Amino acid sequence: MAFRIFKKSVMMVLREKKQFTVFCLMYTILIFWTSYSIELVLKTSLYLWNASFFMALAVGIFLSLLYSWIIVRRNSRTIATLKCIGWTNSDINSLITGFILFTTFIGFFIVIEVLFHYAAFFGYIYATNPAVFGTPYYIENLPLVSLLPVFVTFIIFLFFQILAILLANRKILKVRPIVALKRVGV
Numbered sequence: 444m445a446f447r448i449f450k451k452s453v454m455m456v457l458r459e460k461k462q463f464t465v466f467c468l469m470y471t472i473l474i475f476w477t478s479y480s481i482e483l484v485l486k487t488s489l490y491l492w493n494a495s496f497f498m499a500l501a502v503g504i505f506l507s508l509l510y511s512w513i514i515v516r517r518n519s520r521t522i523a524t525l526k527c528i529g530w531t532n533s534d535i536n537s538l539i540t541g542f543i544l545f546t547t548f549i550g551f552f553i554v555i556e557v558l559f560h561y562a563a564f565f566g567y568i569y570a571t572n573p574a575v576f577g578t579p580y581y582i583e584n585l586p587l588v589s590l591l592p593v594f595v596t597f598i599i600f601l602f603f604q605i606l607a608i609l610l611a612n613r614k615i616l617k618v619r620p621i622v623a624l625k626r627v628g629v
Contacts, residue, residue, distance in 0.1 A: 452538045452542045453541065455538070456546060462517075466546055467546050467549050468550075470506070470547055470549075471553045473600070475588070478592040478596045480496035480499055481595060485592065507607040514539060519622055522618045526620040527623050539611045539612070539615060540611075543607055547601065
């Protein structure tokens with residue numbers, strides 16, 4: 444049952460191409476920005492937190508809550524229809540949870556993919572041009588974000604998504620089946 448609902452939520456996400464693309468790219472940028480801020484903190488001092496990190500966290504919380512609100516608001520008619528045909532609130536909550544988590548996971552995988560390609564590209568450039576970048580070649584000199592801050596950021600963003608899911612679940616409970624029976628355009 445759970446896999447079937449997750450599959451339906453992925454299908455719903457992919458139907459809304461523009462919304463999915465915009466929020467997936469925003470999550471990708473936020474995950475990279477927060478990871479880079481953590482990387483700067485780790486390179487400079489463990490006790491010095493920069494404003495960029497807190498700004499990225501604030502924007503991440505805001506976007507997570509906004510995304511869940513938009514999902515429920517835009518799909519309230521669909522949610523009401525599902526309630527009319529017998530879906531329980533738990534099933535609909537699972538559907539919306541899959542909707543939110545799928546977008547977050549795709550954003551995370553895009554960040555990982557970009558970082559791997561970034562590291563490979565600059566590793567190749569540094570290795571093939573030792574006269575330009577100096578000898579000996581050290582991997583520590585590569586200007587990139589390591590994977591530890593990315594995974595820490597991903598855990599932080601999963602916590603944000605849990606908050607967004609809780610908000611969405613409260614909104615779902617307020618959607619009444621009568622919404623599906625109202626006429627459009629009157």
